[in-house]
Amino acid sequence: MTDPTIVTYREAVRAALADALRRDERVFLMGEDVGKYGGTYAVTHGLYDEFGPERIRDTPLSESAFVGAGIGAAMGGMRPIVEIMSVNFSLLALDQIVNNAATLRHMSGGQVGVPLVIRMATGAGAQLAAQHSHSLEVWYAHVPGLKVVAPATIADARGMLWTALEDPDPVIVFEHVGLYNQKGELPIDAGPVDISRAAVRRLGRDVTVVTYGGSLPKVMSAAATLAERGIEAEVIDLRSLRPLDDATITASVRKTHRAVLVDEGWRTCSLAAEISARLMEQCLYDLEAPVVRVCSVEVPIPYPRHLEQAALPQPAGIVAAVLGTMGGR
Amino acid sequence: MAEFRMPSLGADMDAGTLVEWHVKPGDRVERGQIIAVVETQKGAIDIETFETGVVESLLVAPDTEVPVGTVLALIREDVPTIASTPAPAAPAPPSTRVEPSTTIATAPVAAGLRISPRARKRASELGVALEHVAGTGPDGAITTEDVERAAGSTTAPARPPTPTGMRSAIAAAMSRSKREIPHYYLWHSIDLEPALQWLAATNERAPVAERLLPAVLLVRAVALALREFPEFGSAWRDDGAVPPTGIHVGFAVSMRDGGLVNPALHDTDRGSLVELMQRMRDVTQRARGGGLRASELSDATITITNLGDLGTHGVLGVIHPPQTAIVGFGTIAARPWVVGDAVLVRRVVEVSLSADHRVSDGHRGARFLRAIEAQLQHPEAL
Numbered sequence: 001m002t003d004p005t006i007v008t009y010r011e012a013v014r015a016a017l018a019d020a021l022r023r024d025e026r027v028f029l030m031g032e033d034v035g036k037y038g039g040t041y042a043v044t045h046g047l048y049d050e051f052g053p054e055r056i057r058d059t060p061l062s063e064s065a066f067v068g069a070g071i072g073a074a075m076g077g078m079r080p081i082v083e084i085m086s087v088n089f090s091l092l093a094l095d096q097i098v099n100n101a102a103t104l105r106h107m108s109g110g111q112v113g114v115p116l117v118i119r120m121a122t123g124a125g126a127q128l129a130a131q132h133s134h135s136l137e138v139w140y141a142h143v144p145g146l147k148v149v150a151p152a153t154i155a156d157a158r159g160m161l162w163t164a165l166e167d168p169d170p171v172i173v174f175e176h177v178g179l180y181n182q183k184g185e186l187p188i189d190a191g192p193v194d195i196s197r198a199a200v201r202r203l204g205r206d207v208t209v210v211t212y213g214g215s216l217p218k219v220m221s222a223a224a225t226l227a228e229r230g231i232e233a234e235v236i237d238l239r240s241l242r243p244l245d246d247a248t249i250t251a252s253v254r255k256t257h258r259a260v261l262v263d264e265g266w267r268t269c270s271l272a273a274e275i276s277a278r279l280m281e282q283c284l285y286d287l288e289a290p291v292v293r294v295c296s297v298e299v300p301i302p303y304p305r306h307l308e309q310a311a312l313p314q315p316a317g318i319v320a321a322v323l324g325t326m327g328g329r
Numbered sequence: 330m331a332e333f334r335m336p337s338l339g340a341d342m343d344a345g346t347l348v349e350w351h352v353k354p355g356d357r358v359e360r361g362q363i364i365a366v367v368e369t370q371k372g373a374i375d376i377e378t379f380e381t382g383v384v385e386s387l388l389v390a391p392d393t394e395v396p397v398g399t400v401l402a403l404i405r406e407d408v409p410t411i412a413s414t415p416a417p418a419a420p421a422p423p424s425t426r427v428e429p430s431t432t433i434a435t436a437p438v439a440a441g442l443r444i445s446p447r448a449r450k451r452a453s454e455l456g457v458a459l460e461h462v463a464g465t466g467p468d469g470a471i472t473t474e475d476v477e478r479a480a481g482s483t484t485a486p487a488r489p490p491t492p493t494g495m496r497s498a499i500a501a502a503m504s505r506s507k508r509e510i511p512h513y514y515l516w517h518s519i520d521l522e523p524a525l526q527w528l529a530a531t532n533e534r535a536p537v538a539e540r541l542l543p544a545v546l547l548v549r550a551v552a553l554a555l556r557e558f559p560e561f562g563s564a565w566r567d568d569g570a571v572p573p574t575g576i577h578v579g580f581a582v583s584m585r586d587g588g589l590v591n592p593a594l595h596d597t598d599r600g601s602l603v604e605l606m607q608r609m610r611d612v613t614q615r616a617r618g619g620g621l622r623a624s625e626l627s628d629a630t631i632t633i634t635n636l637g638d639l640g641t642h643g644v645l646g647v648i649h650p651p652q653t654a655i656v657g658f659g660t661i662a663a664r665p666w667v668v669g670d671a672v673l674v675r676r677v678v679e680v681s682l683s684a685d686h687r688v689s690d691g692h693r694g695a696r697f698l699r700a701i702e703a704q705l706q707h708p709e710a711l
Binding site for chain 2: 257284285286287288289290324325326327
């Protein structure tokens with residue numbers, strides 16, 4: 001790394017973790033292989049040496065047990081960060097997350113909160129086959145009591161964690177595996193960022209493309225292609241998957257009158273489906289064309305590279321979807 | 330053969346535009362079924378038929394403006410079976426009549442017209458007829474640009490924009506009211522404490538969906554008082570008062586874009602309060618969404634205007650012709666109130682009556698207000 005301000009997404013997450021561990025002694029990290037091994041995706045590499053086994057804890061291979069332990073620690077006053085290797089494996093902890101973490105503040109009449117942060121890798125593209133590659137963010141975005149965020153940029157990877165830790169309720173952070181090696185500039189003074197608003201990543205007047213997480217780079221690439229053809233796409237990065245920032249999305253669609261939703265989840269009951277419904281509720285009379293969704297093909301994500309790529313949203317498909325909404329233009 | 334005519338949906342409506350048919354010749358229709366949509370100055374209204382039978386022919390094409398009373402369609406009514414008919418209930422032979430394709434005089438708008446929602450809205454604002462607009466959007470859909478291009482090529486919009494339409498309808502009705510109706514005004518304060526305490530206790534026992542707002546008590550109290558004083562529900566038509574056929578309280582609903590409508594709650598004096606509350610919610614929602622039925626727009630026998638939620642002390646309303654009275658409620662506020670020899674804090678509402686002096690006198694009006702007050706002292710009977 002020649003320029004100290006150019007970092008990878010992975011390094012940005014690691015910097016955020018180290019910063020949180022230094023700032024607040026109640027913060028600790030636990031999960032499978034986060035300690036001595038340095039993390040399955042090498043995100044926590046080096047933290048064990050700096051902070052020791054008390055604060056960087058390797059856990060048994062039981063998602064239900066260590067997420068449950070994290071919930072207990074949070075209720076007891078700690079600020080745990082629990083890493084689940086992949087969202088696919090988080091299903092083993094679904095009961096802890098949905099029935100306990102999300103409900104306890106409500107069920108205790110506000111007496112007990114669960115200030116827990118759970119980080120998970122999500123998404124496909126790394127040829128890890130069906131059981132490691134799905135995008136199940138929407139399963140959590142469905143649940144009241146949870147906040148769900150998806151940092152798609154270096155700055156968000158660096159800045160969202162501290163804000164999530166300060167939240168009095170459980171926050172789930174989705175890190176797309178395709179983003180870990182992305183490089184970008186990180187300002188020297190980079191710090192916490194909000195986790196509630198969507199961000200306009202590119203201004204445009206002709207069509208709104210809404211996306212999040214690992215699909216953002218693909219959408220930006222599609223927008224560049226469209227610009228060569230004279231079509232200016234406005235790109236919205238959701239950042240927060242629950243709650244959804246309706247105001248930012250609808251303001252953009254009221255301006256462009258067209259919407260394309262890009263979501264690596266499967267189309268049926270997807271986040272794209274939810275946003276589409278909200279656009280019907282709030283923007284129908286502003287729409288010039290049907291809302292179009294670009295989602296993953298409804299198959300278990302394949303292992304072979306060409307099939308895996310064919311199953312995922314790609315820039316060419318996004319460009320085609322946008323052109324489809326433009327009609328004769 | 331029954332004639333289905335362009336209805337009058339308000340005293341000042343003299344013409345309406347047929348927007349859409351929900352039926353075609355040969356369809357069976359039941360009394361009360363919505364068979365057409367008519368655009369008035371108050372928005373698009375669903376129109377019911379009063380006949381049961383078979384649609385014989387449609388005489389007016391969509392997007393045509395016709396005067397009130399114009400026959401829009403012919404409906405062949407069901408012939409009741411005559412007992413003395415010798416033949417044992419032989420089924421009528423199927424109609425051999427072939428519907429001519431020229432039943433509709435002018436070219437209709439294609440039922441599946443492909444147009445974006447935004448363009449449709451813009452077209453209605455600009456008064457652009459859509460039949461001849463070529464679409465350049467996805468799959469040949471008409472876009473807003475297409476509509477605006479078409480509007481630019483015509484000299485004047487065929488129809489005025491809707492909000493202006495509603496504004497002018499209000500202007501016409503209110504000007505006529507103030508020009509023709511000799512209003513008199515009465516004012517009364519009502520102690521609502523017993524009613525509100527009863528309401529709180531009732532709501533505590535009720536499931537959330539069945540909880541009541543104070544407004545429903547006020548509406549019901551007016552309806553019940555009208556049983557004793559029916560003249561305040563009469564209409565003024567052709568230089569005379571026409572007694573009401575029922576108690577249908579209309580209540581003013583303000584529109585988000587400005588303007589207001591006052592849909593009727595049919596038989597407001599009957600049914601449970603919970604049911605009345607649900608009807609008020611439903612009608613308010615449909616009034617704002619443009620889904621009112623014709624009967625709801627034309628049948629009100631008296632209007633209630635309530636500006637209480639804005640903190641307004643009271644309101645002296647303008648009568649909506651052909652009605653002959655309007656009751657106004659202000660905000661419900663805690664006030665010093667003399668009960669016996671003591672000054673107590675009570676929640677009080679100001680009620681007003683604006684009434685037509687051609688039909689009633691102040692003496693009856695005062696007693697009408699007292700009757701409303703009396704109803705509210707016994708909320709359990711509402």
